[in-house]
Amino acid sequence: MIKKPYMGRQKLSLVKISKKNHLQVTFSKRRTGLFKKASELATLCGVETGIIVFSPANKPFSFGHPYVDSIVNRFLSRNPQPDSGVNRLIEAHRNANIHELNMELTQVLNELEVERKRGEALDKIRKACRKQCWWKSPIVEL
Amino acid sequence: MIKKPYMGRQKLSLVKISKKNHLQVTFSKRRTGLFKKASELATLCGVETGIIVFSPANKPFSFGHPYVDSIVNRFLSRNPQPDSGVNRLIEAHRNANIHELNMELTQVLNELEVERKRGEALDKIRKACRKQCWWKSPIVEL
DNA sequence: GCTGCTATTTATAAGCA
DNA sequence: TTGCTTATAAATAGCAG
Numbered sequence: 001m002i003k004k005p006y007m008g009r010q011k012l013s014l015v016k017i018s019k020k021n022h023l024q025v026t027f028s029k030r031r032t033g034l035f036k037k038a039s040e041l042a043t044l045c046g047v048e049t050g051i052i053v054f055s056p057a058n059k060p061f062s063f064g065h066p067y068v069d070s071i072v073n074r075f076l077s078r079n080p081q082p083d084s085g086v087n088r089l090i091e092a093h094r095n096a097n098i099h100e101l102n103m104e105l106t107q108v109l110n111e112l113e114v115e116r117k118r119g120e121a122l123d124k125i126r127k128a129c130r131k132q133c134w135w136k137s138p139i140v141e142l
Numbered sequence: 143m144i145k146k147p148y149m150g151r152q153k154l155s156l157v158k159i160s161k162k163n164h165l166q167v168t169f170s171k172r173r174t175g176l177f178k179k180a181s182e183l184a185t186l187c188g189v190e191t192g193i194i195v196f197s198p199a200n201k202p203f204s205f206g207h208p209y210v211d212s213i214v215n216r217f218l219s220r221n222p223q224p225d226s227g228v229n230r231l232i233e234a235h236r237n238a239n240i241h242e243l244n245m246e247l248t249q250v251l252n253e254l255e256v257e258r259k260r261g262e263a264l265d266k267i268r269k270a271c272r273k274q275c276w277w278k279s280p281i282v283e284l
Numbered sequence: 285g286c287t288g289c290t291a292t293t294t295a296t297a298a299g300c301a
Numbered sequence: 302t303t304g305c306t307t308a309t310a311a312a313t314a315g316c317a318g
Contacts, residue, residue, distance in 0.1 A: 008308025009297045016188045026297080027187040028302075033295060034179050037312095041176055041195070045169040046158045049195040051180070056187055150291025151314045166285080168314080175312060179295095 020056075027056055035063040162198075169198055177205040 017023040031053055042049050042065035050064040159165040173195055184191050184207035192206040 006298050006300095006307080009295085009310055011310065012182070012186075012297085014182070014185055017186055022297090023187055025302085027183070027189065029296065030179070030183045030186070034176070034183055036295090037172070037176050037179055038193070040154070040156070041169070041172045043156055044154075044159055044172070045165055045198055047169065047196050047198055049193070051191070051193045053183070053191040054189050056189055148291075148316060149314095151293055151312090153293065154314085163285095164315090170285080171313065178312090 023056060031055075031061060038063055039065065165198060173197075173203060180205055181207065 017026055034053070035051065038049050038051050041047065048065060051062060053061045055061060159168055176195070177193065180191050180193050183189065190207060193204060195203045197203060
């Protein structure tokens with residue numbers, strides 16, 4: 001016996017797996033693991049969650065607690081108009097240098113604080129409306 | 143020194159956490175972990191994925207690669223929704239008098255989410271750069 | 285809430301059946 | 302693909318600040 005036939009789990013490199021069969025196996029295992037994690041989160045914290053994943057073969061897999069569709073609908077009802085901010089961000093990251101990124105970070109942090117406060121305020125109003133009579137005319141206090 | 147005052151990680155029990163502050167911490171940590179797992183899956187396998195989670199405080203958190211809304215829409219287009227009580231409720235909600243208020247809230251939540259992700263991503267890059275190769279190009283991980 | 289710190293538990297990459 | 306096995310990488314519960 002010169003050596004063990006394999007070296008155990010190898011460290012993860014964050015690049016797309018090249019070998020197709022290997023990729024398929026990894027996708028299958030990690031999809032299972034992801035859904036399990038989501039299940040645990042939902043159970044432990046008593047929250048609603050939904051996941052959608054498209055396989056390498058473009059087949060949709062989904063997990064949801066209590067149901068994917070209701071989660072999705074609930075999300076869409078609150079986020080009707082998506083924009084491509086993330087895509088722009090990714091593009092920006094590819095092209096920007098570190099100095100620019102730091103400057104942008106500072107600015108974003110300031111913006112985030114403002115947005116957070118706005119969001120919290122509006123959320124309070126929304127909850128208040130929902131608790132009382134959301135189908136009636138709202139008392140607008142912005 | 144008689145013994146360490148702490149016994150390390152305890153085995154997981156699959157019931158809802160009772161203590162509110164404990165639950166909040168767990169939710170926060172596990173949500174982060176879940177999103178990270180999804181990110182890895184997307185990167186390693188080159189697939190599209192989207193996650194929506196509602197916090198104990200009913201606040202929506204989302205992750206998506208490339209973008210949550212596109213994933214959700216893609217899912218819904220392939221899985222036509224049967225009519226349900228939830229859908230009607232959402233529809234009613236959309237048409238209610240507080241429509242405008244909700245629109246604005248939704249918009250703000252969306253912006254906030256985008257800003258939050260931008261901030262997080264930029265912060266990661268900043269930290270990574272500071273620790274190691276700040277003079278090289280950043281590794282983008284979303 | 286939010287970091288950071290371990291001691292543990294979990295997840296999983298590889299290999300093979 | 303689905304399941305085992307093992308060695309190792311990662312995630313995280315419980316605390317502390």
